[in-house]
Amino acid sequence: MLFVYSVLLSGMALLEVRNVFKREGETVAVNGISFVQEPFQKIGIAGETGSGKSTLLKMVAGFVQPDAGELFFNGQKILGPFDQLIPGHPGIGYLSQHFELRNNYWVNDFLDMANKLPEEEEQRIFAVCEIDHLLRRRTHQLSGGEKQRIALARLLITSPKLLILDEPFSNLDAMHKATMKRVVEEAGKQFGTSFILVSHEPADLLAWADTVFIMQAGKILQQGTAAEVYEQPVSEYAAGLLGEYSAVDATLFNKSNEQSKLLLRPQQLQLTTKESNAVEAVVAAVHYRGAYSLLELAVKEERLYLLQTDRSVQKGDTVYVRLAD
Numbered sequence: 387m388l389f390v391y392s393v394l395l396s397g398m399a400l401l402e403v404r405n406v407f408k409r410e411g412e413t414v415a416v417n418g419i420s421f422v423q424e425p426f427q428k429i430g431i432a433g434e435t436g437s438g439k440s441t442l443l444k445m446v447a448g449f450v451q452p453d454a455g456e457l458f459f460n461g462q463k464i465l466g467p468f469d470q471l472i473p474g475h476p477g478i479g480y481l482s483q484h485f486e487l488r489n490n491y492w493v494n495d496f497l498d499m500a501n502k503l504p505e506e507e508e509q510r511i512f513a514v515c516e517i518d519h520l521l522r523r524r525t526h527q528l529s530g531g532e533k534q535r536i537a538l539a540r541l542l543i544t545s546p547k548l549l550i551l552d553e554p555f556s557n558l559d560a561m562h563k564a565t566m567k568r569v570v571e572e573a574g575k576q577f578g579t580s581f582i583l584v585s586h587e588p589a590d591l592l593a594w595a596d597t598v599f600i601m602q603a604g605k606i607l608q609q610g611t612a613a614e615v616y617e618q619p620v621s622e623y624a625a626g627l628l629g630e631y632s633a634v635d636a637t638l639f640n641k642s643n644e645q646s647k648l649l650l651r652p653q654q655l656q657l658t659t660k661e662s663n664a665v666e667a668v669v670a671a672v673h674y675r676g677a678y679s680l681l682e683l684a685v686k687e688e689r690l691y692l693l694q695t696d697r698s699v700q701k702g703d704t705v706y707v708r709l710a711d
């Protein structure tokens with residue numbers, strides 16, 4: 387804990403990435419990325435497949451050698467696999483989307499091999515990861531979600547200050563996903579861990595991250611708080627990664643905008659009565675989403691999406707829509 391305070395007092399970033407590049411085959415996988423992560427900051431990364439997320443994270447974890455640029459962890463240079471015999475950094479845990487547990491081990495033994503902590507601390511990690519009941523199983527006798535929590539526990543017992551989770555929730559059903567999210571949340575609170583997390587699921591990032599990065603073609607296209615990036619996307623690509631949106635001609639709502647297109651989230655539109663500023667639309671589809679429905683409205687060639695909890699609106703209805711207050 388003393389160490390954490392001294393880092394805070396010195397104002398030193400936890401992680402500093404300075405203009406890193408990496409070519410993979412014919413592709414420039416990472417094309418000049420810089421950012422700083424402060425202690426305890428939670429960074430969430432979204433980006434289309436092939437945008438360079440995993441390559442960036444592997445460089446941060448010390449598993450991929452950058453072609454150019456430098457990375458620093460607590461002010462010290464992160465060594466790549468060409469610089470040292472055993473790749474990786476002791477302060478950084480990396481849970482790959484393709485992690486594998488060694489087959490046929492007792493879970494207990496598998497975890498003990500990595501453990502450097504007193505018994506009590508180890509038990510606390512098992513409790514946080516909700517794996518107490520799995521310790522006397524073998525590693526091949528586990529579901530995908532259970533394996534993931536054991537892989538996470540194995541990382542946590544090495545006491546990393548930064549945990550990198552590359553799509554930790556993919557391939558998990560809703561229940562296992564909720565458990566894994568709880569575990570990540572608790573690990574952050576109890577062990578003061580900082581995180582970088584990649585997800586293709588907007589809700590996983592928006593509810594959790596302090597800062598969201600949108601990656602495109604090896605670069606960070608946009609970064610900001612979840613609300614900034616969600617509500618003010620810089621392009622249709624950025625908008626599409628974080629959820630539904632309407633891209634409509636600015637003139638439709640009499641907006642004199644420099645951009646010809648307005649990018650609007652479903653919450654930024656609302657139904658109204660026939661009034662001077664309202665736009666007439668026809669309900670093209672009602673997409674049932676459980677707690678609410680997503681209305682798809684047609685206005686000439688444009689499509690508008692908005693949320694409704696009221697079930698009375700039907701496909702084919704004529705409605706009036708305006709920008710929400």
Ligand SMILES: Nc1ncnc2c1ncn2[C@@H]1O[C@H](COP(=O)(O)OP(=O)(O)OP(=O)(O)O)[C@@H](O)[C@H]1O
Pocket residue numbers: 410411412413414415433434435436437438439440441442
């Ligand atoms: N070992 C490799 N050899 C050749 N090309 C690679 C290699 N690793 C990555 N690439 C290429 O580099 C680019 C970035 O890949 P990367 O895995 O970093 O993307 P990503 O954003 O993590 O994608 P995904 O969401 O699918 O995991 C892609 O075009 C990929 O095909």
